Amino acid sequence: MKECIFSKVAGSQIMSIKPYKPGRSLEEVKREFGLKRIIKLASNENPLGPSAKAIQAIRDCTSQIYFYPDGAGQKLRGALSRKLSMDCENIILGNGSDEILSIIARVLLHQGDEAIMATPSFLMYEIGANLSQAKIVSVPLNNFRIDLDKMLGAVTPKTRVVFVANPNNPTGTIVKNEEVETFVGQLPEGILAVFDEAYYEYVEAEDFPQTLDLIRNRPNIIVLRTFSKIYGLAGLRIGYGVAAREIVDILNRARSPFNVNFLAQVAALASLTDEEQVRRSRQLVREEKRFFYSHLRRLGLFFVPTEANFILIEVGKKAKQVEHRLLEKGVIVRGMQAYDLPEFMRVTIGTREQNEEFMRELETTLSS
Ligand SMILES: Cc1ncc(COP(=O)(O)O)c(C=O)c1O
Incomplete structure (x- = not known):
């Protein structure tokens, strides 16, 4: 990019900021790889979505x-x-x-x-x-x-x-x-x-x-x-x-x-009135993180046991290629280059179906 006259006005500290790179959007990945179905496990969102009560409340007041x-x-x-x-x-x-x-x-x-x-x-x-x-x-x-x-x-x-x-x-x-x-x-x-x-x-x-x-x-x-x-x-x-x-x-x-x-x-x-949605979401992560643990152990991959809805996995020197191969298959995970952990990736814990697909693609990619 050519230097903008205002970069001097903004000052060197502002210009040294690396803009925050969010996880890639579904639409962006679909377009780039010509995919119909995407599993997004990159931004630690809740795969069960919001409470039905929240959706209804929004519908009730759009006017x-x-x-x-x-x-x-x-x-x-x-x-x-x-x-x-x-x-x-x-x-x-x-x-x-x-x-x-x-x-x-x-x-x-x-x-x-x-x-x-x-x-x-x-x-x-x-x-x-x-x-x-x-x-x-x-x-x-x-x-x-x-x-x-x-x-x-x-x-x-x-x-x-x-x-x-x-x-x-x-x-x-x-x-x-x-x-x-x-x-x-x-x-x-x-x-x-x-x-x-x-x-x-x-x-x-x-x-x-x-x-x-x-x-x-x-x-x-x-x-x-x-x-x-x-x-x-x-x-x-x-x-x-x-x-x-x-x-x-x-x-x-x-x-x-x-x-x-x-x-x-x-x-x-x-x-806040839907405790059941919170309970279900918590339960999903509690069960599914154990699904991750057992499969990652089976694959011999190091991971950090988690208290959140994502998991940090060491995939080694090929991490960037693995991330890219997963992307081509429609599975978005978060590469850890920006976090100075270039051999790791962070994966949001999804539904059982999403997690199974992630594991399948990860295994195929690692063995290819
Ligand atoms: C540790 C931490 N704090 C804050 C946030 C930002 O959350 P919010 O969506 O409320 O801005 C995130 C989002 O990923 C996060 O991981």
């Missing part, structure tokens, strides 16, 4: 979309407040939890500040910090797990934010209750700990931290959750953050007034 949405999201925040036993003032809604991450970066990070993240972890943390001209301090995972002690060790007087994805993307591993309690107990008050719990509802481990309880005593924690994953509403873009009301107040100042659209609010509200 009202000429109204602006409720900028405060009162009803939804009310429902979340009852569900989470927190006050409405503790809750901020976002256009996906991504938006809350970027508001945090915009508001709390400035030129010369530092933000700590594990690597590999969710790429949006780095993008947010770069946009604020702040420096990302990367702390490598320890045996595929986030090392909170090392993250504490990376704190300097310039640190403002620490991003912790729990479960971590792309490894699916968690930091445990005890580790988190020690970590927040030692984190200086002026540093915000962001616990990004996008996959929270899938966790099976009993020692997973109850971060909402920590918020009640600490003003320097925010917990992010989303309707994109287990609730199956990724396309509508809606997530939320829970924090001390003072933090929510600060973030709200940088939020655009109608950041969460009308249909997203309606669908999220209806989703």
Whole structure:
């Protein structure tokens, strides 16, 4: 691409950002490979889709979309407040939890500040910090797990934010209750700990931290959750953050007034009334991850046991070719080059039929 005159205006830090590369879309892959049927296991969506109640709620209100949405999201925040036993003032809604991450970066990070993240972890943390001209301090995972002690060790007087994805993307591993309690107990008050719990509802481990309880005593924690994953509403873009009301107040100042659209609010509200959809989705992942484990063991492939709805698999030096062969067969998985794990791929846990097809194609590809 030829250099644009505004790239100098934007500055070298903005121009150094590698744009976030989302998983490839169904339509794009269908067109490129002339395929009719695609299995998308690249973006950790819920293969069972959203609650029927959410779809019905959207249908019931399409004629009202000429109204602006409720900028405060009162009803939804009310429902979340009852569900989470927190006050409405503790809750901020976002256009996906991504938006809350970027508001945090915009508001709390400035030129010369530092933000700590594990690597590999969710790429949006780095993008947010770069946009604020702040420096990302990367702390490598320890045996595929986030090392909170090392993250504490990376704190300097310039640190403002620490991003912790729990479960971590792309490894699916968690930091445990005890580790988190020690970590927040030692984190200086002026540093915000962001616990990004996008996959929270899938966790099976009993020692997973109850971060909402920590918020009640600490003003320097925010917990992010989303309707994109287990609730199956990724396309509508809606997530939320829970924090001390003072933090929510600060973030709200940088939020655009109608950041969460009308249909997203309606669908999220209806989703909260459908516990059965959540139970079914959780159950699917619990059963199907064991299907993955047994087949990956049979194929002699290393994988990282997961607490989320995806699994990190080591396929070796041929990973890129394997990913491409799968794509040609209509199975989209996520290559891990951008995460500095070039010999791995991340695969979303699908339905039994999808998982069987993935395994069949993987086996054929590896043996060819
Ligand atoms: C760890 C993590 N955080 C946040 C998100 C973003 O979720 P949302 O769709 O709510 O923006 C993702 C999406 O993949 C994720 O993996």
